Amino acid sequence: MNSEQTTHRIEKLDTLRSQGITVYPEKFAINYELNEASFLEDGMSDVRVAGRIMGIRSFSKLSFITLSNIQGSLQLLLKKEEIGEESFNQFHTLLDIGDFIGVEGRMYTTKTNEKTLRIESYVFLGKALRTLPEKWHGLSNVELRYRQRYLDLMMTKDTQNRMLARTKMVRSIRRFFEDQNFLEVETPILQHTSSGAIANPFMTYHNALDTELNLRIAPETYLKRLIVGGFTKVFEFAKCFRNEGLSPQHLQEFTMVEGYAAYWSYEDTMKLMRDMVLFILDQTFNTTTITLQGQTIDFSLEWDIVSFRNLILRDTGIDIELYPDVEDLHQETKRRDIDLEHSDIESLGRGNFIDLLYKKMCRSQLVKPTFLIQHPIDLSPLARANDDNPTLTDRFQLVVNGAEIINAYSELVDPIEQRRRLEAQAILKSNGDIEAMEMDEDYLTAMEYGMPPISGWGFGIERLLMVLTDSDTIKDCVLFPLIKKL
Structure with missing residues (x-):
């Protein structure tokens, strides 16, 4: 922090102090936010606003100043004859772009039709010791945007809009579930097992208990314990952690919304999720029509429903039902010159192999909202088997x-069948499939006390925001993405 510009700004700070000015005052009472003030009528007086100076256009006897925050900006007019020569000169001598001020004045509209506050008095609210970036070239500063997100928020309108959309989205999701009489709950992040999903966990150590713990990969089994305990409709905003590879669609720390309804099937949940997405779009973007990859898509129209088997058959020519053995399926993909680009493909169980095939060959083709159904049971250790075909599950994914x-899912509530499936997963894990699910005796004990029919769902806030805003990478959809330490 020893640049010449910083030294100059510290000198200005010392000068302000020497003039008896409090350089870091306790507060400033505003009566309008910046974005609200821009809608006030001309002549409105006693308007008090505050913000960061993001622009100064100076002339001999007046200056136009732009104050900004995350929600908007307001133009101010500083005139020597209205504010007095001493205050006018002090502003231009001692204040810089990046500083904070509070102002009081009255509204008017300029000749260029811009709502402006004529400053009658101002107070200093904070000095920026570093110079803000003069220009912001998004792609050329990608790492800086993530590493110093506060600068990105100041300088990049797209980032501001996306993060405000995230806040609106979270609010709308909570409101939607509450309106449907779901109860919001919280479950533990530190867990003895990594159950509830197929993923590699982060490990930690509890000193006082002298035991290894995992950061949760999903809240699923604890939310289901609540159904055992008597809750019937629950949801949670759950921070989850998955120690998996980097990609434009994955975060290692993310926010999952997960919920369960007793006595429902996955078809009931399918309707709920469609209603929820339409509600989110309306509340967040004021429309149900958005543009994805250049296509204008109206989410209020009917959504496609396609089976896992038919999708893979359509895009690869492989009928996965003809290959109950994973080695045979692997040989068929090689025969068709399909390279799945996996470092340890021989260790994968049939479920994870099929999932890899789908992700490599099919998923990117699904642009319009599509319900993918009838997943192989190998891929869904916690889902209920279909009554007509027990090799498939009553499950769906929404792909957009x-x-x-x-x-x-329609959830698996049979404790004997659940134990059998988790034992099969444990064998896969011992054979090197690091993403296979581990045994969870405590959860099985809870199941043995009895579960009603249940349907549940989960989705990531960041992934949903990425899709609905047509963002290139999921890192753009979290305020402070994890990046490598310098």
């Missing part, structure tokens, strides 16, 4: 713009 944004 090549990304899975919602995953939902």
Whole structure:
């Protein structure tokens, strides 16, 4: 922090102090936000606003100043004859772009039709010791945008809009579930097992208990314990952690919304999720029509429903039902010159192999909202088997713009069958499939006390925002993405 410009700004700070000015005052009472003030009528007086100076256009006897925050900007007019020569000169001598001020004045509209506050008095609210970037070239500063997100928020309108959309989205999701009489709950992040999903966990150590723990990969089994305990409709905003590879669609730390309804099937949840997405679009973007990859898509129209088998058959020519053995399926993909680009493909169980095949060959083709159903049971250790075909599950995923944004099941509630499946997963894990699910005796004990029919769902906030805003990477959809330490 020893640049010449910083030294100059510190000198200005010392000068302000020497003049008896409080350089870091306790507060400033505003009566309008910046974006609200721009809608006030001309002549409105006693308007008090505050913000960061993001622009100064100076002339001999007046200056136009732009104050900004995350929600908007307001133009101010500083005139020597209205503010006094001393205050006018002090502003131009001691204040810089990046500083904070509070002002009081009255509204008017300029000749260029811009709502402006004529400053009658101002107070200093904080000095920026570093110079803000003069220009912001998004792509050429990608790492800086993530590493210093606060600068990105100041300088990049797209980032501001996307993060405000995230806040609106979270609010709308919570409101939707509450309106449907779901109860919001919280479950533990530190867990003895990594159950509830197929993913590699982060490990940690609890000193006082002298035991290894995992950061949760999903809240699923604890939410189901609540159904055992008597809750019937629950949901959670759950921070989850998955120690998996980097990609434009994955975060290692993300926010999952997961919920369960007793006495429902996955078809009930399918309707709920469609209603929810339409509600989110309306509340967040004021429309149900958005543009994805250049296509204008109206989400209020009917959504496609396609089976896992038919999708893979359509895009690869392989009928997965003809290959109950994973080695045979692997040989068939090689025969068709399909390279799945996996470092340890021989260790994968049939479910994860099929999932890899789908992700490599099919998923990117699904742009319009599509319900993918009838997943192989190998891929769904916690889902209920279909009554007509027990090799499939009563499950769906909502895929939009090549990304899975919602995953939902009719849940498996038979503790004997659940134990059998988890034992099979444990064998896969011992054979090197690091993403296979581990045994969870405590959860099985809860199941043995009895579960009603249940349907549940889960989706990531960041993934949903990425899809609905047509963003290139999921890192753009979290305020502070994890990046490598310098």
